[in-house]
Amino acid sequence: MTIAVENPLRAGSRLENMPQPATLVIFGATGDLMKRKLVPALYNLSIDGYLPPNSQIVGFARREWSDEYFRSEMCEGVQEHSRRPFDPAVWEGFAPRLHYLRSEFDNAEGYDQLRTMLDRFDKENGTGGSRLFYLSTPPSYYPVIVERLGEAGLSGRNIAKESGYTRIIIEKPFGHDLESARALNDHLHQVFAEEQIYRIDHYLGKETVQNILVLRFANGIFEPIWNRHYIDHVQITNAESIGIEGRGRFYEESGALRDMVQSHILQLLNLVAMEPPVAFDATPVRDEKVKLLRSIRPIRGNLVPEQVVRGQYGGGVAAGKDVTPYHEEENVSSESTTETYVAMKLFIDNFRWQGVPFYLRTGKALTKRVTEIAIQFKQPPLSIFGSEASRDMEPNVLALRIQPDEGISLKMQVKAPGTGIHIRPVKMEFRYGGSFGIEPPEAYERLLLDCMLGDSTLFTRSDEVETAWSLVTDILQAWSKMPPPNFPNYEAGSWGPRDADRLLYRDNREWRWP
Amino acid sequence: MQVNEGTYEGLTWEGKYVEIADIERELDRLWCEALAVAEEHQMPVRSSVLNLVVHTSSDADAEQLYETVGRLSSRHPLRAIILSVEPHHQEPSLHTTMRVRCSEDPNTGSKVCCEQVLVEANGEPAKHLRGVVLPLLIPDLPRYLWWMGEPEYDSATFESLITAADKFILDSNSFRPSPATLREALHMSKVSGRVCAVNDVNWIRLWRWLEAVAQLFDDSALHLHLAGIERVRVEYAARPGREASPAQAALLAGWLFSRLGPKPSASVELVPVEAPRVFQGGVVSFEMQTRRASETATFEVSADKEGEASAAVARVRVNGEARSERPVMVAPRTDAEAFDIALEDCQRDISYEEALEIAAQILERETAQ
Numbered sequence: 047m048t049i050a051v052e053n054p055l056r057a058g059s060r061l062e063n064m065p066q067p068a069t070l071v072i073f074g075a076t077g078d079l080m081k082r083k084l085v086p087a088l089y090n091l092s093i094d095g096y097l098p099p100n101s102q103i104v105g106f107a108r109r110e111w112s113d114e115y116f117r118s119e120m121c122e123g124v125q126e127h128s129r130r131p132f133d134p135a136v137w138e139g140f141a142p143r144l145h146y147l148r149s150e151f152d153n154a155e156g157y158d159q160l161r162t163m164l165d166r167f168d169k170e171n172g173t174g175g176s177r178l179f180y181l182s183t184p185p186s187y188y189p190v191i192v193e194r195l196g197e198a199g200l201s202g203r204n205i206a207k208e209s210g211y212t213r214i215i216i217e218k219p220f221g222h223d224l225e226s227a228r229a230l231n232d233h234l235h236q237v238f239a240e241e242q243i244y245r246i247d248h249y250l251g252k253e254t255v256q257n258i259l260v261l262r263f264a265n266g267i268f269e270p271i272w273n274r275h276y277i278d279h280v281q282i283t284n285a286e287s288i289g290i291e292g293r294g295r296f297y298e299e300s301g302a303l304r305d306m307v308q309s310h311i312l313q314l315l316n317l318v319a320m321e322p323p324v325a326f327d328a329t330p331v332r333d334e335k336v337k338l339l340r341s342i343r344p345i346r347g348n349l350v351p352e353q354v355v356r357g358q359y360g361g362g363v364a365a366g367k368d369v370t371p372y373h374e375e376e377n378v379s380s381e382s383t384t385e386t387y388v389a390m391k392l393f394i395d396n397f398r399w400q401g402v403p404f405y406l407r408t409g410k411a412l413t414k415r416v417t418e419i420a421i422q423f424k425q426p427p428l429s430i431f432g433s434e435a436s437r438d439m440e441p442n443v444l445a446l447r448i449q450p451d452e453g454i455s456l457k458m459q460v461k462a463p464g465t466g467i468h469i470r471p472v473k474m475e476f477r478y479g480g481s482f483g484i485e486p487p488e489a490y491e492r493l494l495l496d497c498m499l500g501d502s503t504l505f506t507r508s509d510e511v512e513t514a515w516s517l518v519t520d521i522l523q524a525w526s527k528m529p530p531p532n533f534p535n536y537e538a539g540s541w542g543p544r545d546a547d548r549l550l551y552r553d554n555r556e557w558r559w560p
Numbered sequence: 561m562q563v564n565e566g567t568y569e570g571l572t573w574e575g576k577y578v579e580i581a582d583i584e585r586e587l588d589r590l591w592c593e594a595l596a597v598a599e600e601h602q603m604p605v606r607s608s609v610l611n612l613v614v615h616t617s618s619d620a621d622a623e624q625l626y627e628t629v630g631r632l633s634s635r636h637p638l639r640a641i642i643l644s645v646e647p648h649h650q651e652p653s654l655h656t657t658m659r660v661r662c663s664e665d666p667n668t669g670s671k672v673c674c675e676q677v678l679v680e681a682n683g684e685p686a687k688h689l690r691g692v693v694l695p696l697l698i699p700d701l702p703r704y705l706w707w708m709g710e711p712e713y714d715s716a717t718f719e720s721l722i723t724a725a726d727k728f729i730l731d732s733n734s735f736r737p738s739p740a741t742l743r744e745a746l747h748m749s750k751v752s753g754r755v756c757a758v759n760d761v762n763w764i765r766l767w768r769w770l771e772a773v774a775q776l777f778d779d780s781a782l783h784l785h786l787a788g789i790e791r792v793r794v795e796y797a798a799r800p801g802r803e804a805s806p807a808q809a810a811l812l813a814g815w816l817f818s819r820l821g822p823k824p825s826a827s828v829e830l831v832p833v834e835a836p837r838v839f840q841g842g843v844v845s846f847e848m849q850t851r852r853a854s855e856t857a858t859f860e861v862s863a864d865k866e867g868e869a870s871a872a873v874a875r876v877r878v879n880g881e882a883r884s885e886r887p888v889m890v891a892p893r894t895d896a897e898a899f900d901i902a903l904e905d906c907q908r909d910i911s912y913e914e915a916l917e918i919a920a921q922i923l924e925r926e927t928a929q
Binding site: 053054060061063064066095100 | 775871891912
């Protein structure tokens, strides 16, 4: 934060950065995200003392709810979804800070009422003009909300720093292709400055995702071998065992490429492949991420069928549960060509990664729920132990498990006990749950706190969003020109379409079974 | 993580000598027992990220110590060696008890277990603890020494333990520190030519106050007032009839001046006041008066003495007129949280060391008056 440098009392001090009191306005507060994630996160921040006293929370939405009903719904959300057990005494102090404002998102009067409310909190509660707007609505409402905030004089764009801050958090998706992402950014920039905008991808709030950078840049042993000379290839897997579970309307408009690859998967790729930033601060980290995205070789035209595989699940059993075929889900066309699975091979054209393939896959209704990054190292140039002894020899694999059972494992070769030489692979495993009893904060806790503190390191910048969309849009355009795929092409509960296996077989490699 | 404690206890020795190899062997046996009784899906994981040596006097309650250390170990899996010592006891004895303590994650049922070794030493053995402690430390893991109560810097026990420590933890609120005691803590960072980090949980409890005072100057227009500090007054809680440690108040003032450079003419007052909701020795209010040319200003952070101890108000007045007033959070970390933070890393906290140096000077000046 800028103030950390300017304030002589902060220089060199190890202080607990505490946010200043503020009012959080959550648009779309009657939705699922508020109840499942946001209000439990705010409740836990409050318990930890990170939500300053007298900070206020305003739910802004269209339903005819009262303050009281809003509080009772949020209470239910905390009881069901908070990582800490519900404490009635804590809730008693927290609930009066929740307020509800009913309005259509395009109704200017609602924003006038909001302004009056915010001014009142500034006077009565000492929120000091600091406001955080959170857009938790369907993306189609983003432009109008932003516009109305600007018209109501709530953008805080040219307000002096000592009069508090105004920031806006936007949930993904940030557009549905490159053009719409640019249009959304243009729209936002007409009202808010880029440094006021916090595009949230909750994956970056996960401890294990942040740990990728720590593992790479805080351990001297990895960086020297983290390159084309020692790494054979990298696999990134993000698998869900459940199907779309009733979200047909949303999924028909997005699909796995837009929903997962453009955001989460490219974020993981970025953290595992980016160059070291000069500091763990917003600008250097985001600069390096954009640099990496720009180094990814675009997949266009005829290369798409060679390097990208799409799939859609049919019926089956995944993780012990019957799964309805995708095209039989509610609000899904029986002839839908929406992909629920994507696998692809990418190359990064820079000095570090030239020639190293990155295999990415993500899908619904797969064998199990798992997210991991596996770095497979090259084999030794020669086995001195003879072919019989080396029969079971496998390459070293460093696997970073993001979820579940967060941890790191390293596969290495050892001599099996016995009189002769027989080499067997073993796994050295570190599990977060086993080494740290502490329960990490939920991703939304970390990200909300960072935003209140003005630290945008874990949020996505406009050029990063647009570069990611540019890569994905090339593939979407190629798909639109190809004949319709023969869907469904994988059984629920499997590891995806056969073509995805062939993608690696062609390179004499195979997918891991994570 | 919820802690469902499972204790596997079954080993005590009494006598003058303890075979270290026996301790390790018995620890392994305890682990085997723990594994044998575990459900298949709840196999305990033997894990340690640090060694913690706790020194306490022999009158401390062993069960309470187990409990305190156990709470820490649920967040920082560790091997704890708890030393309960009485070097002047007539009857020499050395008594060792071991426990394996498991914390269970209620979501997954997985158990993380760690070891606690209690060494009760009386008489002569208490003077030779180095030989017991050092072989029990797990190699390649950081070594923390937590000295409960006032450190006995001149004792042979202290000398032998500090030379093996990567970090020395004390609580300056648990005794009334003299300036010399505080200064001595600083010297620990240069023990035997090694770097040993020093940390004071009383300093960690103070962090939110430091943040509240720092926030007063996030407005850069007010920075110039820092050059004209005339008076600083820090109030700290003291129960009637009980002497409270002024250490936290001194550390707050010490931190302020360590950030800004010395202000020889500024007066510093550390004032005990009644504040029933604030812990004994805890800071209750901070007030600073400044004069710069014709401008005077007052900067204040003041807790509610009677009400909620976590709530405070930060006020700035320039030339008698209110410039800002807003609520701030000063709730101190609980003891458990403060110790958790102290165990997070072995790094020196330079801002603490600098604050401590000036805090000692302030206390020296107070004593002289």
